[in-house]
Amino acid sequence: MTKPHFSFWIIAGLGLAWNLMGCLNFVTQMNPDAVAQMPELYQLIIAVRPLWATLAFGFAVFAGAVGCILLLLRRRMATSALFVSPLATGITMVQTVSVVGMSPSTILALLVGAALFWYSTIAARTGWLR
Template identity: 30%
Template sequence: MKSNKPKASYWIISAIALLWNAMGVNAYIQQAYQTESFKAMYTEEQLQLIAEAPIWSTAAFALAVFGGFFGAVALIMRKKWAHYLFIFSMIAVLVQMYYNFIIIDSLAVYGPGATIMPIMIIVFGLILIWYSKYAMKKNWII
């Protein structure tokens, strides 16, 4: 199977995917190390809720962001395993969202505006799963 040269849009989408997922990695690292800029974004009640999260939820967060980041790297490297990393990342996102929205009532603590970012994360993740599959069909990634 011969690989085809991707269009310029492929590289733009891959770069955006890398930047988006790098922001996720940054968010995870800030939370893991409890940086001052991280703490400044939340109330004491919200920080307490974050601190009380079970290890499996925190692990899901880490797997989601690092899976997405390495999926974006694989996309840039034109590797088809990007698709599988994006699927893996989405599963981890859904596990984390299950904790945040089903097990705890994060809406009560963070407010209705807190649904915007999770929706964006899910939509962007689904787009990357679809796009990586599309790139496989076009033989842009092998």
């Protein structure tokens, strides 16, 4: 196993911060009092979201956070967790786009998830993960 480049730690750390913000967003959306304080459009999106989309949202953010933690621990399982994250994000996007249309934040979430998965495969091939 080789020592990772310093950028590895920056990318994995930023990825973890991104996904932890997503986890906080998910937990906030599960709190009815917090949802009541949100703008009307957000309340509508949350109210009409079916269970499958809520589950996909949870899988996306928590798999991403676990994947980034595993990446920081230099474990190969990070790649599997980071594969689930953009896949679940894509499932969530189906419902979100049907309610409000395509938005930059939706595209960004998918791109970040895919980039973290791609980076984890590079880290695994380079020998940075065990």
